[in-house]
Amino acid sequence: MLSLLLLIATAVQAHMHLNYPPTFNASNNPHTTGTGDPYLNYPYGCCGRTIPMPCRGYLDLIELPEGAPVATWAAGSVQNFNLTGIGNHYGGSxxxxxxxxxxxxxxxxxxxxxxxxxxxxGDGPDGQNFNFTVPADIPTGNVIFAWTWINREQEFNMNCASVTVTDAGDPEQQPPASSIAANSTIAATPSTAAAASSTAPAQPSSSSTYMLQGCSCACAADGCTCKCAGPNAARSLVQRKAHLQHLQRLRQIDNGAVSASQLKRAAAAVSYASRPQMLFADIDNGCESVKTTAELKYPNPGPDVVQGDGVYPLALPTPAGKCGY
Incomplete structure (x- = not known):
């Protein structure tokens, strides 16, 4: 009986949380008072506990000393986060x-x-590092960094951290390296942007035509020209999005046709204000991921998408109307 109870106790804690940057009220957060939250690994709805959305209910700390920033990042810079816990559930999204x-x-x-x-x-933090690019035009100042995870058991977790974003031209803006990340077995290389969903058919050509947000866009490797019914400002944004989509398509067709740096520059050109909202699913909000057989494909992934290793197929959450698409 004791061994069974220990097994159950381990199972319900077999999850991951954001380790760097240190999340609100984590034991490794230098601003945490007391011992910290021992349940950061737990998914929402687990084990009879009510966990407030978003950020596990810790948004009230952002105006207090306990919610002071734990990292300083440059707008447009490549940064990393890492995860830790006692069970990675063999992936997820x-x-x-x-x-x-x-x-x-x-x-x-x-x-x-x-x-x-x-x-x-393993269960991190070594080996569980991920790179991302801070949006180039994100407003500077103290902001909230958020990480969400949806595994193949239809479980959702979210952790948040307070960080400072400084202007890309600010000489004071040297982002502190995570000591854990520095010792990682994973090399700190920029993430590889991969193809998001496209409204255009795959064409093995360096030029293509796309329909995007009601605009007709003719794209080549160096840019797109779009004809839209809307104002010029909207057309300019659609052209940048279409260019990114076209580069992603070219990379799918021929991995050597487009470099990772080209994709990064195109993704950075998509404004922060135009980026989609993060997906919240499997939290009794009517939006559910596919269980067991597939890993999550985001319906609105944004301009910077990192594809996994292909061990599991990707599937959209359902129903579309409840999941934002």
Whole structure:
């Protein structure tokens, strides 16, 4: 009986949480008073506990010393986060993003479709590092960094951290390296942007035509020209989005046709304000991921998408109307 209870206790704690940057009220957060929250690994709805959304109810700390920033990042810079816990559930899908309005909205920076956490790299933090690019035009100041994870058991977790974003030209803006990340077995290389869903058919050509947001866009490797019914400002944004989509399509067709740096520059050109909201699913809100057989494909992944290792197929959450698409 004792061994069974220990097994159950381990199972309900077999999850991951954001380790760097240190999340609100974590034991490794230098601003935490007391012992910290021992349940950061637990998914929402687990074990009879009510966990407030978003950020596990810790948004009230952002105006207090306990919610002071734990990292300083440059707008447009490549940064990393890492995860830790006692069970990575053999992967899943993750998103990271930011809130610049004290937690009212959360917009996507990068989506990791499959193999997040890294299924074969243990429970972290070593081996569980992920890179992302801070949006180039995100408002500067103290903001909230958010990480979400949806595994193949239809479980959702979310952790948040307070960070400072400084202007890209600010000489004071040297982001502190995580000592844990520095000792990681994973090399700190920029994430590889991969293809998001496209409204255009795959064409093995360096030029293509796309229909995007009511605009007709003719795209080549160096840019797109779109004809839209809307104003010029809207057309300019659609052209940038279409260019990113086209580069992603070219990379799918021929991995050597487009470099990772080209994709990064195109993704950075998509404004922060135009990025989609992070997906919240499997929290009794009517939106559910596919259980067991697939890892989550985000319906609105944003401009920077990192594809997993292909061990599991990707599937959209359902129903579409409840999941934002």
């Amino acid at each position: 993750c998103q990271v993003g930011f809130s610049v309005d004290k937690g009212t909205t959360f917009q996507v920076a990068t989506s990791y479709e499959g193999n997040c956490p890294h299924r074969n790299n």
